[in-house]
Amino acid sequence: MKLLEKNEAKCIACGRCEEICANAYFKQENREKSCIQISEKQGENKINVCNQCGVCIDICPVEALYRDKNDVVRVKKDICVGCFMCVGFCPEEAMRQHDDYIEPFKCIACGLCVRECPTEAIFIGNRETAAVLETIAETAVVEE
């Protein structure tokens, strides 16, 4: 499974990754339109980004969410109805929505931000899918 991994201790919250992402997706350097979101909490920098757990896949009423050949979770915009249930049910709160658009958007581990990160706080990992999902299941809040 390809995914964007993080080392938050190294993050200096420069925001470069957000600009790169928003620009790649929407041709705008608007951080609110970035799949990766940096915030500061009690003096520590937090990196919020999709961990490709795939909970959203089962939430979607129209099967617009799927895993691609690299097991990355992606949105089929053409069949998405814009209900944003995936946004509300994302355990990481990493599925994005912006009022300028009628579909959600998310990190697809493209790696553009990684190249620009000055501190190597983010990097593209390639892990065995089953192992990752197991770890996620162990730490996830049990619902239902």
Add this chain to the structure above:
Amino acid sequence: MNVKEMLKAHKLLKEYKYDLGKLDKGYTNRTLYVNLTDQRIESKPVTDLMKDKFIGGKGFGLWYLWNAVTPETKWSDPENEIVISSGPIGGITQYPGSGKSLVVTISPLTGMPIDSNVGGYFGPLLKFSGWDALEVQGKADKDVIIYIDGNEGIVRIEEAPLEAVDGHLLGEQLTEMYAESEADKRNISVVTAGTAAEHTLIGLLNFTFYDVRRKVPRLKQAGRGGIGTVFRDKHIKALVVKFKGVKGDLNHPADISQINKAGIKLHKEIHRLDHVQNRMRQIGTANIIEVMDEYDLLPTHNYKYGSHPDTYKIASDVFIKKYITQGMADGCWYGCSLSCAKAADNFKLKTGPYKGHCVTIDGPEYENAAGLGSNCGIFDPEYILEANFYCDTYAVDTISFGTITAFIMECYENGILDKEKTGGLELNFGNAEAALELLHQMSRGEGFGKIAGLGIRRMKKIFTEEYGADPDFLQDIGMEQKGLEFSEYLPKESLAQQGGYGLTNKGPQHDEAWLIFMDMVNNQIPTFEDKAEALHYFPMFRTWFGLNGLCKLPWNDIAPESNSTSDEPAKIPEHVQNYVDIFNGVTGKNIDKEELIRQSERVYNFQRVFNIRMGYGKRTHDKIPYRSVGPVTVEEYESRKDRYDQQLKELIGYDPEGKTTEQKMKILRKYREEQYEKLIDAVYMRRGWTMDGIPTIEKLSSLGMDLPEVVEVVRRHL
């Protein structure tokens, strides 16, 4: 037979082409009118008056129906209409419960307007096809389908002789027929009735949505009041709408940001809290089966009692563990994260024409478990599912069927009915086999099933006139009012809920008000004035869902954390504000929560006047059977003797010591019946009605509802 052959047998009666039009701020501003007698198809403008005073949904339905009928119109007259409309909010995808259709017609059971709120995709897809409402009038000679293609702009009336009539088959056949591919199936919604709608007065409509995971059209029901009976009487086999391209902005809302915000907030709330609150995502409305039992509210044995030792056999966990597929996206419209449209998959039927078939069953809803199950003394989950399936596909309202069967069973056990009269059916409480056969007879139009299908009101007359039954006893135990069977809650210990059932427009259905916990358990509305206020606010608030294409459940089957510190928790104030926001977000208007209530009041009072116009809608029609008020029989009294004895002492000042049960029952009855009359006085006063239940002209004027035709009706009764 395959669907190609069926399609080949279609005969085109009329084709109508239309401009797709524009949807603006929740409205297309047009209604599709179809007359089946002369095959006329027209586009009618939705006027500003309609939008201002009736909003949409059942408001539009009632207005069209008012203009279509006369006081003499019977349900089976060609001028009677079936009107389907969602409402301005209907079809948004971001907020849970926003895809409902409201159906209105003159009911075969009540002789006045009935309205029913139903899921499935039809209403939203109809709107996206260019129509705020579909108004069907007249009668076809032979079975027809009305087909609407919302991408091409085509409406067709076609004779359709070969398709099945039963809902689950017809839904599948037409979905397959009109879809170009598997992926296209979700763009189709079908409205059907079923075979029993041809032989009973309790016929319902099934509205489909295609379940992309189960790969089967699911059926949601416009259950109450016999709308399916009217549908088949008009020789409508089905309505089909096809629209491809659903997106979150098709309503062209004035401010999508308000809608997104409210929607995502509620999705998160449901994600966080549903599993510790009502578990709607696991089991839907059936979560309350055992809750109702524990609070002595689950109707058992024709509403004699409120609980039963065997309820554990049909408790929600039984359905969760054994039957209901978990973890599916069970919304009946896009964006419903409450996801209560549960289904049992691969259920093997044991009886009837589809015996041996493995089917997907929509349900069980709470009402099905209570009505089909406990109220008939049947505590068998597989019976409940099987009867649920057959009710849906045959198009029988499960609530009416349950309440009817419970009434019949009590009559049977009292010797009013016997094997000879029922054609061999031993309809004792608990006899699942006989109950299923009764249902199959309704489909075939045979035997005692035909009599049962007439509903309790007509049965009471038949049993009295033909079998010599005591009419007073039947009046006491027959759980119908206005001709409609009660839904499945025991209101004996909640005076407010007796009003919640009795003081309704369409008949005793709990969708106007469910006040039992507020009243009986929480003791929040102790005085008549308190109860009257609740019987004003809640019916008005809940009417609003039906004007806008909304579902009631996301309002209070989930509550935010903030609710526990709010001043009026029963109203769920944060969610009320969500509704104000999404209404304003779609329409661009600027209403507040007070105007929301006034919007409902206009339509609510209009419906009351409509009832009066049809010869009903007065105080005498708001009477309720004593079974809903107190113990009719000695066994009922004695089963809760301590409770009733205590009430005699504390409330009436009557010493029960040394008195016979009959003596005590008489005193209790007098008291309880007087209480109900006092409640009516208080509620009528609060609603701005005369003591005969007529909305006053002052009230109508203050609401801006003093339309000349409305005032004219009222004036004759003041």
Add this chain to the structure above:
Amino acid sequence: MIKVNGRDSDWEENLTVEKLLQIKKYSYPKIIVKINGQLIDREHYTSTPIHDGDDVKVIHLLAGG
């Protein structure tokens, strides 16, 4: 004696919110509990005592199917 939703109710030694809910058979999950106007969180139901004379509100939030 305590009040529960405005009605008299027996009090006993070591009464807690949890115990009261059991005695009253208040099994519905969506409730709000207040003692003398003070909101009690669900996680404190077992540890919160109810004293003789307390005014307890157990507000059930249900409005039908």
